[in-house]
Amino acid sequence: MDFNHTEERMILRDMLQRFMADHYNHEARRKLIASGEAYDKNLFYKLAELGILGAMFGEENNGFGGSGFDLMVVFEELGRAGVIEPILSSCVLAGGLLAELGNDIQKTIIDDVITGTSILAFAHGEPQSRYNLNHVVTTAETDEAEIIINGTKSNVINGKQANLLLVSARENSNEYDETGISVFIVPLDSKGITCIDHHNIDGTSGARIIFDNVRIEKVARLGKIGAAFPAIETANARAILAVSSEAIGAMEAAKTLTIEYLRERKQFGVPIGSFQALQHRMADVLIEIEQARSSVINLAGHLETKRDTRERYVSATKNLVGRVGQLVAEETIQMHGGIGMTDEYALSHFVRRLTMIDHLFGDVDYHLERFITLNVA
Amino acid sequence: MDLNYTDEQQDFRTEVRTFLNKSLPIHICEKVRLGKRLTKADSKQWNKILNDQGWLATNWPKKYGGTEWDAIQRQIFEEEACLAHAPRIVPFGLTMLAPVLFAFGNEAQKQRFLPRILNGEDWWCQGYSEPDAGSDLASIKTRAELDGDHYVVNGQKTWTTLGQHANWIFCLVRTNFDVKKQAGISFLLINMETPGVTVRPIHLIDGEAEVNEVFFENVRVPIENLVGEQDKGWTYAKYLLTHERTNIAGVGFSNAALATLKHVAASIMSGGKPLNQSPYFAARMAQVEIDLMAMRTTNLRVVSAAAKGQAPGAESSMLKIKGTLIRQELSSLLRRAIGPDAMPYLPNYLDSGDNADPLNFEYAPAASPNYFNMRKLSIFGGANEIQRNIISKTILKL
Numbered sequence: 001m002d003f004n005h006t007e008e009r010m011i012l013r014d015m016l017q018r019f020m021a022d023h024y025n026h027e028a029r030r031k032l033i034a035s036g037e038a039y040d041k042n043l044f045y046k047l048a049e050l051g052i053l054g055a056m057f058g059e060e061n062n063g064f065g066g067s068g069f070d071l072m073v074v075f076e077e078l079g080r081a082g083v084i085e086p087i088l089s090s091c092v093l094a095g096g097l098l099a100e101l102g103n104d105i106q107k108t109i110i111d112d113v114i115t116g117t118s119i120l121a122f123a124h125g126e127p128q129s130r131y132n133l134n135h136v137v138t139t140a141e142t143d144e145a146e147i148i149i150n151g152t153k154s155n156v157i158n159g160k161q162a163n164l165l166l167v168s169a170r171e172n173s174n175e176y177d178e179t180g181i182s183v184f185i186v187p188l189d190s191k192g193i194t195c196i197d198h199h200n201i202d203g204t205s206g207a208r209i210i211f212d213n214v215r216i217e218k219v220a221r222l223g224k225i226g227a228a229f230p231a232i233e234t235a236n237a238r239a240i241l242a243v244s245s246e247a248i249g250a251m252e253a254a255k256t257l258t259i260e261y262l263r264e265r266k267q268f269g270v271p272i273g274s275f276q277a278l279q280h281r282m283a284d285v286l287i288e289i290e291q292a293r294s295s296v297i298n299l300a301g302h303l304e305t306k307r308d309t310r311e312r313y314v315s316a317t318k319n320l321v322g323r324v325g326q327l328v329a330e331e332t333i334q335m336h337g338g339i340g341m342t343d344e345y346a347l348s349h350f351v352r353r354l355t356m357i358d359h360l361f362g363d364v365d366y367h368l369e370r371f372i373t374l375n376v377a
Numbered sequence: 378m379d380l381n382y383t384d385e386q387q388d389f390r391t392e393v394r395t396f397l398n399k400s401l402p403i404h405i406c407e408k409v410r411l412g413k414r415l416t417k418a419d420s421k422q423w424n425k426i427l428n429d430q431g432w433l434a435t436n437w438p439k440k441y442g443g444t445e446w447d448a449i450q451r452q453i454f455e456e457e458a459c460l461a462h463a464p465r466i467v468p469f470g471l472t473m474l475a476p477v478l479f480a481f482g483n484e485a486q487k488q489r490f491l492p493r494i495l496n497g498e499d500w501w502c503q504g505y506s507e508p509d510a511g512s513d514l515a516s517i518k519t520r521a522e523l524d525g526d527h528y529v530v531n532g533q534k535t536w537t538t539l540g541q542h543a544n545w546i547f548c549l550v551r552t553n554f555d556v557k558k559q560a561g562i563s564f565l566l567i568n569m570e571t572p573g574v575t576v577r578p579i580h581l582i583d584g585e586a587e588v589n590e591v592f593f594e595n596v597r598v599p600i601e602n603l604v605g606e607q608d609k610g611w612t613y614a615k616y617l618l619t620h621e622r623t624n625i626a627g628v629g630f631s632n633a634a635l636a637t638l639k640h641v642a643a644s645i646m647s648g649g650k651p652l653n654q655s656p657y658f659a660a661r662m663a664q665v666e667i668d669l670m671a672m673r674t675t676n677l678r679v680v681s682a683a684a685k686g687q688a689p690g691a692e693s694s695m696l697k698i699k700g701t702l703i704r705q706e707l708s709s710l711l712r713r714a715i716g717p718d719a720m721p722y723l724p725n726y727l728d729s730g731d732n733a734d735p736l737n738f739e740y741a742p743a744a745s746p747n748y749f750n751m752r753k754l755s756i757f758g759g760a761n762e763i764q765r766n767i768i769s770k771t772i773l774k775l
Contacts, residue, residue: 130647130716155717176649200720201584201745267513277762326709333752337511337760338536338588341752343580348749352582355712355745359720363713365657366647 003297005073012055012065013073019050020081026346029082029203038161038197038205039085047085048116056091061099061110068303071238072245072296079249082349084203086119086158092242093157093235094120094166100231101183101222109164109185121162123153123186123209124232131362133232134178138211140169147184147221149214159207160197162188167211171226178229183222190214202352230307236361237314241303243357244296244321250350250357251289251328257347258282258332261339278335285331292324312374315367322364325354380674382449390453397461400426404730409462410637412743414585414727417500417542423464424497433495434471436620438479441487442495448680452628459629460636467539468624470494470501474547476620477564477613481605490545490566504534504548504567504591505614512763514549515558515611519593521550521565528552528565528603530573530596536757540576540589544569553608564610566602573597583746584724618759625693625758626676626700631669634707638662641714641740652714661713665706672703691771694764701754701761708744708751715744722746 005013023043032040047053055070057063065074071092078087095113098106098120112118129135138151149169159165165186173180188195192214197207222228262273262282272278299317302310329351333340340347358364382390405419427433435451437443446454466472471494478487493499510517519532530550540546546567553561567574573596578586605613642653642662652658676696683689689696712719718741726742755761769775 125717127718128646130645132648135648155720198721198723201722201749202720204720206721266509267511267516275762277765330752333582334755334760337756338506338753341582341749341756343582343584348582352749355748356720358713359717363716365655365661365713369655369657 005069009069009073012051012070013077015050016052016074016077017080019046020077020083024081024083026082026349029084030343030349033084033199033203036199038158038199044085045116047087048114053087053091053116054114056087056095057099057110057114061107063110063114066099068241068300071242071303072300075242075245076249076252079246079353080253082203082250082253082346082353084205086121086161086205088239088242088246089122089158090118090120090162093239094122094162094164096235096238097122097166097183097228097231098185098222100234101228103222106185106222118164119158119162120164120166121156121159121207122235123156123159123165123167125153125155127152127154131366132176133236134176134181134229136168136170136181137175138167138169140171140182140184142171142218143215145218146215147218149184149186149211149216151211153209153211154206156207156209158205159209160188160195161205164188165209166222168228168232173226180226181229181232182226183228183232184216185220185222186211186214186216190216200356202356203349204353204356233307233311237303237310240314240318240361241296241299243360244292244299244317247321247325247354247357248289248293248296250354251292251325254328254332254347254350254354255285255289257350258285258335261336272335281331281335285328288324288327292321295320308374308377312371315362315371315374318362319364319367319371322358322367325358326364329354382453386449386453389450390457393454393457394461396430396432397457397463400430401461401463402426405464406462408730409464411739412727412747413729415464420464420467420542421497421500424466427466428495428497433466434475436472437475441475441479441491448683449677451624452677452680455624455629456632459633462633465630467500469503469538469543469547470499470545472620472624473503473617474501477547477604477617480616481564481613485601486566486604499545500539500543502537502540502543502546502569502589502591504537504546506536507533508535512760514614515562517549517551517562519548519550520554521552521563521598523552523600524597526600527597528600530565530567530593530598532593534591534593535579535588537576537589537591538587538757540569540591541578541586546574546591547604549610549614552610556608559611561608562610562614563607564604564613565598566604567593567596567598568602571596571598581750582752583750584722584727585746585750587750619690619693626672626696627704627754628669628673628676628700631672631700631703631707634704634711635662635666635669637740638707638711638714641711645714645716645738647716658710658714661710665703665710668699668703668706672699675699691767694759694767697758697764698755698761704754705751708748711740712744712748715741719745 054063055065055074058066090113141148165188167184167186168181170180171182192212194210195207200206263271265272295317299313302313339345434443435446439445507517521528521530546569548565548567549562550565551561552563573594575592577590579588580586643651645652679689679692723742
């Protein structure tokens with residue numbers, strides 16, 4: 001056993017940490033979001049130049065990473081900085097799905113994803129589906145050489161910022177069946193698409209996308225008819241590792257701010273960190289963050305194992321990270337007092353992201369139930 | 378022991394319910410039901426309706442236009458108002474300043490200010506906290522120096538809730554620097570239209586700016602605006618804080634929040650069945666409901682033990698802690714229930730009177746902002762840590 005990252009990954013981590021410290025600051029991020037922008041395009045290209053987008057893909061797809069620990073190292077740093085640029089949506093979710101399902105021609109798109117010139121989004125969740133990956137009612141009907149898509153996708157991460165959508169739709173079987181779901185490449189500007197863009201609470205962006213008789217060619221299908229579900233589950237597992245790692249970064253940032261505050265803030269003539277009531281709570285926060293980190297390491301290390309093993313770790317990690325995320329969010333605000341709730345102060349932004357991560361890809365309860373089901377199976 | 382309401386109390390409940398059904402404007406009710414943002418005009422309209430009915434000042438003596446209701450009646454009114462989705466009555470003038478004026482104000486101050494609180498001419502806000510005086514409130518630095526028949530005020534207050542709407546602020550100011558910090562504080566009433574007063578909004582985690590910083594630069598305040606005696610303000614401040622805590626359990630709010638949560642959990646589907654049939658979510662809901670059932674009785678035990686018209690003592694700290702934890706948990710569960718749709722931030726929807734949710738479900742847009750907003754409950758009015766100190770010291774004698 002060895003709990004150290006490889007030298008290459010430590011170099012990647014240090015480089016990204018330095019870059020973010022030099023180029024990303026809370027005030028600029030806050031102003032960007034307030035101005036209505038979804039992300040900083042220049043910064044996104046710089047991250048591409050640094051190879052951060054490429055680190056999300058394996059060598060077989062012209063990337064130079066793509067393993068669980070690559071995702072972990074990168075996303076922890078993105079979380080520590082509070083990055084809102086579309087890396088999760090384009091490189092992990094949709095990019096991962098394309099790498100998994102696409103043929104050689106389709107996979108050439110990945111080259112543009114790695115340079116940041118193409119942005120992908122995965123349009124999968126629907127208004128009724130909540131966290132259930134198999135609950136797809138958007139339809140794809142074959143009409144000679146074309147396929148016609150009808151349905152509504154909701155909370156599509158960076159849907160409006162993408163130029164290409166990967167859209168899941170049902171070609172056969174019933175509402176909750178895992179079989180029958182296919183994924184298609186659909187340009188965002190296709191006729192029949194309505195895209196309603198919105199900011200999320202945490203500064204990221206999402207979209208409601210309505211498909212009204214959108215016609216695409218048959219070659220836009222990724223893989224075989226109705227057989228996309230295992231790849232969707234794999235992409236989702238990678239996304240859960242990414243946001244869980246991001247949560248670790250956000251927790252570390254919140255912890256650091258809170259420790260500084262406990263040392264500096266004086267009330268009753270002494271630093272509030274000298275009160276045992278707060279010391280003990282901060283100690284508990286530290287313990288729980290270490291547990292969350294271990295749980296993320298567990299998942300990163302089992303990302304490439306067989307499905308049943310991997311998915312147990314997926315649900316275990318998302319459940320534990322969700323629980324710890326809420327604890328860290330609520331305790332760090334409480335220990336700050338009013339200042340912790342202000343928009344001007346970075347803590348409230350880490351807290352928003354930590355809280356919203358529980359609403360992505362299944363929350364604490366969803367993954368507890370799923371873990372139990374996987375254990376019984 | 379008898380847990381039944383008397384016939385009189387039940388009649389009173391019916392009377393309150395009938396009045397609310399008839400008088401609460403639908404546009405205000407809908408905003409409160411969906412957790413949307415109220416305007417100043419909304420609050421003033423509801424205050425006026427209550428005042429016209431004679432029910433605005435539920436804690437005031439009759440001779441000043443109050444209802445003089447007992448603890449049970451006030452509890453019934455609060456429960457019914459919350460269930461009907463009436464707005465919270467802005468407390469600063471009615472339930473915070475007024476008791477101080479009754480107890481320590483002179484006759485001229487009572488005559489001048491109390492009617493204007495009732496008829497809505499004045500909107501009061503609270504000038505207590507400062508950047509370096511939060512939990513340690515007695516260390517305030519805003520100074521008031523006597524110059525002829527005026528005090529000259531310099532300094533800064535913060536976390537001033539709804540100060541953007543207010544035209545008056547009651548302030549704790551330092552009038553003596555040479556004594557123990559509690560002994561040099563005075564209680565001063567300041568007209569916010571006086572030159573030298575500046576209000577700056579503080580944007581919060583929920584996207585709103587309901588609190589403010591208030592700056593005072595050579596603000597001249599007539600000496601007749603001093604409440605009670607100079608340097609005795611700490612006594613009045615503490616008196617006010619105990620009154621602030623009389624309704625601190627927020628049982629009425631929790632009842633309404635639980636009703637909303639149950640409604641949402643019954644209508645949101647997950648994997649083909651309603652969320653309230655998911656054992657994990659149902660258990661969370663049941664747990665907080667069980668706590669709330671006990672809290673209703675704890676609250677009534679404490680408030681009815683206090684003498685009529687008086688505030689409860691250190692026991693109110695217990696109500697504050699448990700009451701805020703329950704309210705926070707309910708807001709957390711509603712956010713959780715909404716699922717992925719709790720992510721979008723839709724400020725235009727939250728501000729508008731139009732209730733058609735642009736994306737999905739009418740309860741969704743306010744769920745996360747409200748969860749974040751509710752974090753304040755365990756921070757303001759004496760943080761829950763301070764309440765625990767009070768319990769340890771006063772009740773446990775540790």
